[in-house]
Amino acid sequence: MNRRRRQWALKKNLLRAAVLSFAVSCASNAAFADDEHRGRDDDHSGRHPKVEHVLLVSFDGLHEQDVARCIASNACPNIALLAKAGTTYTNAHTPGLSDSFPGLAALVTGGTPKTAGLFYDVSYDRTLYAPSDTSCTGLQGWNVVFDETTGIDAMNGGALTHLDGGGGFNPQAIPHAKIDGVCKPVYPHDYLKTNTVFEVIKQKLPGARTAWADKHAWGYDWLNGPSGRGVDDLMRTEINSTDPATGTDYTDVYSHTEKFDDLHVQAIINQIDGKDSKGDATVGVPTLLGTNFQTLSVAQKAPVAKGGGYLDASFTPGPQVSAAIGYLDTSLGRMVAELKQRGLYRSTAIIVTSKHGQSPADHTKLVKNGDTLSKLLESNNYFDASGNFGQANTKSGSLNDGTGLTGTGFIQTDDVGLVWLRDQKQLAAAVKTLKDNLSCNAPGICADGPGAYILYGAPLRARFGNPAEGRTPDIIVQPNPGVIYTTSTKKDAEHGGNAPDDNHLGLVVFVPGAPGAGERVRDRVETTQVAPTILQMLGLAPKLLKAVVSEGTQPLPGCEERRF
Template sequence: MTIRKSMRAQGAIGAAAILLAALHAQSAVASDERDSHHDHEAVKHVLLISFDGLHEQDVARCIGSNTCPNLALLASSGTTYSNAHTPGLSDSFPGLAALVTGGSPKSAGLFYDVSYDRTLYAPSDTHCTGKQGWNVVFDETTGIDAVNGGALTHLNGGGTFNPQAIPHALVNGVCQPVYPHNYLKTNTVFEVIKQNVKGGRTAWADKHAWGYDWLNGPSGTGVDDLSRTEINSIDPATNTNYTDLYTHTEQFDNLHVQSVIDEIDGKDSTGQSSVAVPTVFGTNFQTLSVAEKATVATGGGYLDASFTPGPQVANAITYLDSSLGRIVSELKQRNLYSSTAIIVTAKHGQSPTDHSKLVKNGDTLTKLLEANNYLDPNGNFGQANTKSGNLNDGTGLVDTGFVQTDDVGLIWLRDQRQLSAVVRTLKDNLTCNAPGICADGPQAYVLYGPQLAGRFGDPARGRTPDIVIQPNPGVIYTSSQAKDEEHGGNAPDDSHLGLVVYMPHAHHAGQTVNEPVLTTQVAPTILRMLDLNPDLLHSVAIEGTRPLPGFGREHF
């Protein structure tokens, strides 16, 4: 039985690798064979919008039923990519990094907002003389409000970084702090614009005030106007954060809508100062993601395997489309619509949309690792063990390894010499029966060794997990009763995304491209739209990422 399971898991790994290679190859051929047929000189601005949780099926359904008229208008004037996928992982960090760097986690180095790096030292180790190996947490606790586990009382996260969240690295013999922008391994479209467009300006708004500092890129200065808004901050009107209900999340997303409108109007994101309209700008929306995660019993999620939206999701899509309409209307009002390209997509989808596939057996993966002493049996590892009990208070354990689970499992072993033993234990427990990890289906896999290194980079270098577990689609490693969907992995529902690209003066408006593409192709497309060399992006040069089909001119 164990032998058959192993063969099935390895077959799934091979299939996944073949799919990824096919996506790269097909997109490259399409890009080489198609002429652009666009008036590139007309584009002066590119607006990138991420409706987190937006599946391709959501786009097709809402356009077909006329429940997203504003998105439908963009699609009728642009190109819809019906077969767009994330590059292997679908958490917010790798998902957004794909869109703005053109790279997968292999080159960009972002695997999750909570991850691990064997080369880093603790925040308190300012001389880099202690043990290496730190559980990096760049989320709502990265702001100063979270010092010593403090309440997140300010919308801007407190106005600066939480020093307890910033690890250290030894660089050329000097111990230096590692801010989120230092953690990103390659540059961003924002940095390229700043360095190559005279007077070029950039802006972005996202869900964490300080964790998303990595958008600035290694230079630390890529985004001129990075809106510092924290979705997990406490709204004084309700005494809850903005993720408790999708209608409350709408209020948070409205802040970003207003920021974009202000930027279109020639102001900064606060509306207080007059500045140039950004060359590249955009925002992230969380409303749909929150509505999808909400339990089916409370009206969240989807009603069936055909992506029929439940009440919350239906209302969320209506809200997003209305917000898109407000933004497009402002572009037209300011005579910018004919010179602004608009890209609507998502960092990630959500899984499972088919509630009948939902499995919540608890975090069986972590429990199995702990039970076999691959992690501390009592959970005393990394940021799971701090003096205050709060993440990012600076007192987490060093050199312990880490496991990150949602609808995927990322494992950084505390002792890499145990790899073979750990893999053997995992393969012996693939079923959904206790203590199994529910990874015994044809779409599940245990990825490690040369296949993992080829896809995500060499774990020996410190950042890449030693093992990636893709459980059966529908499995969420949690016992939470508050959510019925999650994201982060490579299940079909969280990796297959909506992607609509509007290009002013396009000759082939209203087309649908069915060829497989990756969301990494968005970044070089943005540069191509602005007549810049996509290879100015380091990840694009490293991974050979091509622009989306229709934007593949070989000459400038």
């Protein structure tokens, strides 16, 4: 009996050890092999090196077709080397909406807007009070604006003169909420409904450090997560600030955006070198570091007549897009080279993807006949007929200065329409009005073709949450692919919705030492699967992410935990 007990105990211990051990099978570093045999990162032990760092890079606007085309044409040698050494997911998609906020939230929380609570950087919440209502006694319902105006430079409609957004939050952009009977300010990190990979890593890996750099200095504070402390080094850079060298912001032309994105490349290099993003202090290499690039997005939006966008439905890049992809590839090469120089390449997983795509790639599908959606709803008394809703309609006339109107509802339009009705009791009537005006002829909303839909009621609740709780839109309108609700001549593409060119993204994952070099996974995956994969790479349980538990998000196929 004692012998059997000892044998069972031995088996139990072996089983426990097996459960605790795993190998990530996304990719191999066998490609780059010639480079590696010449580098200082070589490991001849035959063992798989442990992943100690993860570099997450979002090339905003990067479609899967961009990755495939540039590799085939030798236009992106560094991305090609990463793909050859790693795993390329050819069927990766955003979680139903593709604005930067839900796009990035998917990557770092593992959740869709239903769980993360982020639908757009400019949205609406029926439960919130105005920034000026510090007692939470006035009307509820506030247009939440966490963009370039979240920095203190924008206070009282001020000019965005500082690269760091002025060095603090604009109090006029911070709404209030009544929490446990107390009226409290709601900063962007308070607004996120779930935790992030940054928070989990800091909580579960002693001594771990985290870092991120993005396009808005203060609006992206939500990356810190509800704790407010998830990112040790959140770089404060504002793309809409005025460059003193040009007198314009950094979004006027893609080549100027490169200057802004170069700041992020240098930040990553500094962090690989063990410095902070500014290079001022020695703080150690982050366990998770990453950044966002805007150059490609700006080039894709630029008018085709001026060299922007794509030349055809096959994603043949125009001059600006071609140059932007070349720039992104060179930037990736700089970061990888620094990892090798510092002996970190064989302990660093690299993920290259995007928050969103850009629609339409095929210029022949472009339709710009104005914001017919807003006009139709206004003219039928679902909103103020004079447009008195949203951050631009303030009592003072200054953009998002905290004097806006409460309880008005809101419409967010780009190549999608998110509708928060002024009166939710009008839902049935509003939906009927929309369905009666689906054509592209005025006052139609151009949602009468394949791929277009109006989402509301039970299907919307199942996918995005209950509008009655305050944050989820009452109606989501996905117009015909190619439609942008604008007459602007400054852009021929946009994002935010769920059109194919919005949501079909590039995704390449490299994990040092894991088998499967050059694999192409054709299974459909969601970008929400990146977050649990990051935790798994670092030896942490994906279920430490609340959104992963809530939505049942799985790690990327080929990266699942293997038990021995």
